[in-house]
Amino acid sequence: MGFKSGVVSLVGKPNVGKSTLINRLVGEKIAIVSDKVQTTRNRIGGIVTTEKGQVIFYDTPGIHKPLHRLGQYLVKIAVGALNGSDLLLIMVDYEDGIKASDHLVAKHVNSSKIPAFLAINKIDVALTKASLNEFTKKALALFENVEKHFLISAEKGDGVDELLEEIIQRLPEGPMLYPEDVITDRSSRFMAAEIIREKVLMLTKEEIPHSTGVYIHDFQDKETGVLFIRADIVVERQSQKPIIIGKQGAMIKKIGILARQDMEYIFDSKVFLELFVKVRKKWREKDNFIQDFTNLREDLE
Ligand SMILES: Nc1nc2c(ncn2[C@@H]2O[C@H](COP(=O)(O)OP(=O)(O)OP(=O)(O)O)[C@@H](O)[C@H]2O)c(=O)[nH]1
Numbered sequence: 001m002g003f004k005s006g007v008v009s010l011v012g013k014p015n016v017g018k019s020t021l022i023n024r025l026v027g028e029k030i031a032i033v034s035d036k037v038q039t040t041r042n043r044i045g046g047i048v049t050t051e052k053g054q055v056i057f058y059d060t061p062g063i064h065k066p067l068h069r070l071g072q073y074l075v076k077i078a079v080g081a082l083n084g085s086d087l088l089l090i091m092v093d094y095e096d097g098i099k100a101s102d103h104l105v106a107k108h109v110n111s112s113k114i115p116a117f118l119a120i121n122k123i124d125v126a127l128t129k130a131s132l133n134e135f136t137k138k139a140l141a142l143f144e145n146v147e148k149h150f151l152i153s154a155e156k157g158d159g160v161d162e163l164l165e166e167i168i169q170r171l172p173e174g175p176m177l178y179p180e181d182v183i184t185d186r187s188s189r190f191m192a193a194e195i196i197r198e199k200v201l202m203l204t205k206e207e208i209p210h211s212t213g214v215y216i217h218d219f220q221d222k223e224t225g226v227l228f229i230r231a232d233i234v235v236e237r238q239s240q241k242p243i244i245i246g247k248q249g250a251m252i253k254k255i256g257i258l259a260r261q262d263m264e265y266i267f268d269s270k271v272f273l274e275l276f277v278k279v280r281k282k283w284r285e286k287d288n289f290i291q292d293f294t295n296l297r298e299d300l301e
């Protein structure tokens with residue numbers, strides 16, 4: 001057998017664990033994860049290279065019924081990623097059960113006619129084997145093009161090696177498309193914005209996480225060996241600004257410290273991070289703002 005290569009898009013409703021799985025497959029954190037829905041806003045390539053093959057996995061935003069313009073973009077990106085995939089990896093969430101948005105996912109993947117594998121995630125919370133079997137049956141009934149299904153825990157790693165092995169086997173023979181040390185197709189600038197957003201997602205609640213965008217103004221390697229990053233955290237309403245800033249600046253300071261720590265690890269460099277908070281009314285409804293504050297331009301090209 002020759003070397004295999006191809007594109008595998010990972011699709012599912014929000015919060016099922018798609019980004020968690022991408023990170024585990026790649027072996028490094030390339031996509032941010034949170035316990036809030038609609039964490040991922042872009043198509044993020046994670047590249048896995050083994051002796052047998054190379055897989056370009058695309059993490060995608062969770063497919064859902066959009067409530068605003070940003071939501072429409074997210075679904076468009078996720079559905080758009082289906083085209084051009086050699087294989088789809090559909091993910092469902094055992095813990096959450098089958099919901100209306102899983103039916104929406106099924107509608108899109110069924111009409112794509114692209115062969116698919118199904119990953120049943122979060123089996124670490126399985127109560128009994130019987131309930132897992134019942135869930136598996138229910139999930140399989142939704143999707144028409146599933147060739148194989150896998151019971152996994154993206155978080156704990158159960159079943160993930162086997163899943164990768166089977167995916168590589170299923171891909172066509174082909175050349176290596178990226179050098180073997182490349183693990184993502186996204187820029188460092190993009191990663192920096194995502195890391196900042198992840199800290200906001202982690203430290204805030206209710207509507208704040210969803211109303212936040214990040215815009216990177218400066219991303220420069222100063223000759224001193226320090227990476228200088230200046231970014232805006234953008235919120236939708238004046239009343240949200242003091243929440244991001246916190247009492248005497250405590251919240252923004254915390255976001256900054258945590259983000260800088262992650263950046264120094266990922267970029268392997270000392271980082272100087274400067275954060276500002278801006279208000280852009282209803283930015284999630286406005287095309288230009290959406291593209292700037294979610295780095296969408298690359299996704300829509
Ligand atoms: N118990 C358990 N939790 C998991 C597992 N995988 C992911 N999670 C949790 O599920 C939540 C959502 O994970 P994400 O990876 O951000 O989910 P996603 O599908 O990328 O979500 P969106 O980007 O919003 O579409 C996080 O709190 C994860 O820690 C798993 O195998 N078991």
Ligand SMILES: [Mg+2]
Nearest residue numbers: 018019039040
């Ligand atoms: Mg995600």
